[in-house]
Each structure stands twice: as C-alpha cells, then as structure tokens.
Amino acid sequence: MPPASSQSLWAATAAAGPALAPLAAAQRADAAVIGAGYTGLSAALHLGAAGRSVVVLEAAAPGERASGLNGGQVIPGLKATPDELEERFGSERGARLVAAAGAGPDLVFDLIRRHDIDCDARRSGWIQPATSEAALRQLAAGAAQWLRRGAAVEMLTARAVADLTGSQRYYGGLLDRRGGTIQPLAYARGLAHAVLRGGGRIFVHSPAQRLSRAAREWRIDTPGGSVTAPTVIVATNAYSGPLIGALRRSIVTVPSFQVATTPLSPAARATILPGGQAASDTRHLLRYFRLDADGRLVLGARGTFGAEPGPGSCRYHYRAVRELFPQLDGVTFEYHWGGLVAMTRDHLPHLHELAPGLLAGLGYNGRGVAMATLMGRLLAQRALGMSDSELAFPVMPLRPIPFHGGARLAARVAIQYFRTLDLMTRTCGRLRGGTP
Numbered sequence: 001m002p003p004a005s006s007q008s009l010w011a012a013t014a015a016a017g018p019a020l021a022p023l024a025a026a027q028r029a030d031a032a033v034i035g036a037g038y039t040g041l042s043a044a045l046h047l048g049a050a051g052r053s054v055v056v057l058e059a060a061a062p063g064e065r066a067s068g069l070n071g072g073q074v075i076p077g078l079k080a081t082p083d084e085l086e087e088r089f090g091s092e093r094g095a096r097l098v099a100a101a102g103a104g105p106d107l108v109f110d111l112i113r114r115h116d117i118d119c120d121a122r123r124s125g126w127i128q129p130a131t132s133e134a135a136l137r138q139l140a141a142g143a144a145q146w147l148r149r150g151a152a153v154e155m156l157t158a159r160a161v162a163d164l165t166g167s168q169r170y171y172g173g174l175l176d177r178r179g180g181t182i183q184p185l186a187y188a189r190g191l192a193h194a195v196l197r198g199g200g201r202i203f204v205h206s207p208a209q210r211l212s213r214a215a216r217e218w219r220i221d222t223p224g225g226s227v228t229a230p231t232v233i234v235a236t237n238a239y240s241g242p243l244i245g246a247l248r249r250s251i252v253t254v255p256s257f258q259v260a261t262t263p264l265s266p267a268a269r270a271t272i273l274p275g276g277q278a279a280s281d282t283r284h285l286l287r288y289f290r291l292d293a294d295g296r297l298v299l300g301a302r303g304t305f306g307a308e309p310g311p312g313s314c315r316y317h318y319r320a321v322r323e324l325f326p327q328l329d330g331v332t333f334e335y336h337w338g339g340l341v342a343m344t345r346d347h348l349p350h351l352h353e354l355a356p357g358l359l360a361g362l363g364y365n366g367r368g369v370a371m372a373t374l375m376g377r378l379l380a381q382r383a384l385g386m387s388d389s390e391l392a393f394p395v396m397p398l399r400p401i402p403f404h405g406g407a408r409l410a411a412r413v414a415i416q417y418f419r420t421l422d423l424m425t426r427t428c429g430r431l432r433g434g435t436p
C-alpha cells in the first residue's frame with residue numbers, strides 16, 4: 001500500500017490548517033468523532049450546529065488522508081443510475097436517496113459559502129467523456145433519467161467534448177452542471193476551522209486505539225488520553241485500521257495516483273478545459289483530470305499496489321496525459337501523489353449502526369467529496385435521533401467481505417482485467433475507425 005503522501009500539489013498550495021494539539025487529558029462530549037476527513041468534519045460541524053458538544057480524534061491532521069489528497073472533483077450522484085436506485089430501494093426511499101445524492105454538490109458549495117472557506121471553489125460543471133459508443137449510450141440513458149428529475153445535465157457531441165476538454169479522444173459525453181472543483185485540502189482545513197468556530201474540539205496525532213462501552217457511554221483510548229461520549233461516529237473510511245476489524249473488512253481499498261504538470265502555457269490553457277470543468281471518463285479504470293488555480297493539469301488514474309507515487313510508478317499517468325493531450329508533448333511534471341479509495345461491493349456508500357450509539361459511514365467509491373460531506377450530515381442526523389425511515393440513506397447492516405485478503409487480491413486481478421478490457425475497447429474503437 002502506498003503511504004499517504006503529504007507532498008501533494010494540494011499540500012504545497014493550501015493555506016495552513018488550524019494549530020491543533022494531541023489529546024493530553026480525559027475529555028467528555030455529547031459525541032466523539034474518529035477521523036477528521038470530510039465525513040468526520042461534516043458530522044462534527046452538523047452536530048455542533050445542533051448545539052451538541054463534539055470531540056474529533058484524528059490519527060494524523062485534518063484532511064491529511066483521502067480528503068486532502070483527492071482530485072477535488074465535486075461529483076453529483078452515485079455510480080448507479082436514478083432508476084436503478086429507485087428499483088433497489090423502492091420508489092419513495094429511492095427517490096429521496098437519488099435527490100440527496102444529486103444534491104451532494106449543493107451541500108458542499110453551500111458549506112463553503114456559509115463558512116467562508118477559501119478553497120478555490122468553482123461550480124463550472126463536471127464532464128463524463130465517453131470512451132466508447134456503448135458507454136455513450138449508457139450515459140444518455142442515465143442523463144434522460146436525471147432530466148426527468150429536473151437535473152441540469154446535457155449530452156455532448158464528440159466535437160463539444162473536444163472543445164470543452166481539449167481532448168479529441170472521446171465519443172461524446174455528459175455535462176452535469178451541478179458539479180465543479182475545489183482545492184480539496186483547503187476545503188478539509190476550512191471545515192476544520194468551521195468545526196472549531198462552532199465550539200468543537202479537534203485533537204491531532206491522537207489515534208483511537210481502543211473502544212469500550214460502560215454505563216451507557218463509549219470510551220475511546222488514545223496514547224495521550226481518553227474521551228467518553230454517549231455517541232461515537234467512526235469516520236476512518238479507507239484508512240480504517242484494526243479498531244473495528246469488521247468495518248475495515250467491509251471495504252476494499254484501491255490506490256489512486258495523481259500527477260500535476262507545471263502551469264500550462266496560455267496557448268495550451270486556452271484549449272484544455274477552458275471552461276474550468278472537471279472530467280472523469282467512462283473507462284473501467286477511469287482517468288480523471290482538471291486544472292488547478294495556477295493552470296496545472298492534474299490527472300489521476302489507478303495507482304500501483306505496493307509502490308509509492310513518483311516518477312517511476314507514474315509512467316501510466318504520463319502516457320495518459322500524452323494520449324489525451326498530444327498538444328502537451330514535452331510538458332514537465334511537478335507533483336506526484338496518491339491515496340487510497342474505499343470501494344464497496346454494491347458501489348454504494350454505507351451508513352452503519354454498529355451498536356447503540358456507535359455509527360459509521362464509509363465507502364464512497366471515488367465520489368467522496370460530495371458523498372462524504374453528505375454522509376457526515378446523515379451521521380449527525382442519525383446521532384440526533386432521526387429515524388431510519390426519515391434518513392435519505394438507509395442504515396445498512398455491516399457485511400464484512402468474506403475472505404477479505406482474497407478480495408484485495410481479487411482487486412488486483414480485477415484491475416488487470418479492467419486494464420485489458422479498456423485496452424480492447426480502445427483497440428476496437430480504432431479498428432472501427434472511431435475517435436479514440
């Protein structure tokens with residue numbers, strides 16, 4: 001597994017986070033949150049806004065793992081289409097789930113505005129370019145379902161995708177105007193500041209090592225002190241450790257690496273994402289790209305198991321940049337970094353009630369900027385007493401993946417399989433004389 005790198009573009013360009021200390025004494029609160037990424041910070045923020053006292057325990061620092069390492073693409077909805085979700089969860093619950101997931105970016109951009117978070121937020125839309133005609137047809141079917149629900153989405157021709165992205169390699173695509181981009185670490189740090197302003201307490205370098213229950217209260221032990229609270233929210237996602245083994249075994253973690261170029265020349269900038277959208281294509285092992293505030297191209301794709309992101313392990317990413325944007329021939333790369341993405345077997349985020357007063361939310365399948373922020377609010381709502389039937393997302397039973405070690409091996413095999421499938425799609429496209 002690659003360790004989380006603090007040498008990301010985002011770490012180099014975000015304003016410093018709040019000055020925080022490790023836990024050094026016993027604390028009490030209405031709620032304790034384990035993990036200070038988007039899930040934990042959003043939960044703490046919403047609990048604080050409801051007048052609850054909150055302590056957040058973070059093993060590293062706010063946003064130092066996935067929430068400060070990601071692509072900063074604010075993506076509406078889930079991987080399943082609205083109709084699929086309504087079929088699975090029933091028309092009433094399914095419709096609420098679809099509406100909540102579709103409005104995830106509203107929540108993100110609203111929190112940024114209300115808490116005055118300086119994180120280069122741009123709501124210029126999210127593009128899903130299609131890598132095959134079949135993928136384009138699937139996108140069109142999903143877009144029709146969103147349009148019936150009044151969402152601001154539209155299908156794009158291959159020409160329009162080329163104009164908006166600067167890449168000639170796509171068959172067309174979807175533009176979802178609900179999405180956008182943020183500086184992800186700055187957003188996480190801004191949420192942390194907002195939690196503190198709301199009266200919350202955050203302790204850094206304070207890993208929760210033991211969780212126990214006595215007299216209707218939970219107790220969390222860290223190396224420097226303990227916290228007792230009637231409610232605990234576990235928000236450790238892909239970085240879940242042995243604290244609750246079954247939680248860790250309910251997800252499969254997959255590495256994703258990103259590279260950032262030096263700032264593009266004005267001429268290249270005029271052709272690549274001139275409208276400032278984010279893009280994630282439809283490949284099985286998707287490629288996602290955007291510009292940062294200084295005009296660097298940031299491209300992400302699957303990472304290598306066991307290797308740290310760096311010039312040696314990011315050859316695939318350089319090739320992807322050259323393939324998609326031949327106009328950038330010779331461009332130099334300034335940053336390489338990566339992190340872990342938590343995948344679930346059903347591709348849905350999971351909200352669990354592990355025991356009375358013990359909640360967990362995780363598994364955003366690469367869409368956590370909006371979904372983890374939303375999950376934090378759902379966890380807070382549940383902690384405040386909202387019933388399962390009132391919540392937009394259902395409380396799900398915890399289902400550890402059988403033979404979890406095997407599942408991780410299977411993830412490696414699946415990555416190889418999808419790589420082959422993506423290669424075949426591209427080759428067939430060429431044989432048919434298609435765009436890519």
Ligand SMILES: Cc1cc2nc3c(=O)[nH]c(=O)nc-3n(C[C@H](O)[C@H](O)[C@H](O)COP(=O)(O)OP(=O)(O)OC[C@H]3O[C@@H](n4cnc5c(N)ncnc54)[C@H](O)[C@@H]3O)c2cc1C
Pocket residue numbers: 034035036037038039040057058059060061062063064065066067068069070071072073074075206207208209235236237238239240241243256257258288300338339340341362364365366367368369370371372
């Ligand atoms: C490279 C990469 C690119 C991505 N790109 C995108 C994207 O463009 N758009 C998108 O929507 N999503 C993206 N994602 C996914 C998104 O980043 C995550 O879904 C989201 O950040 C999850 O937030 P979180 O708070 O649940 O987890 P995290 O941010 O990982 O936070 C979990 C926290 O728990 C802490 N922790 C763990 N164990 C303990 C313990 N025992 N005690 C105390 N603290 C503990 C960790 O230190 C960590 O800070 C990407 C992910 C990666 C890795």
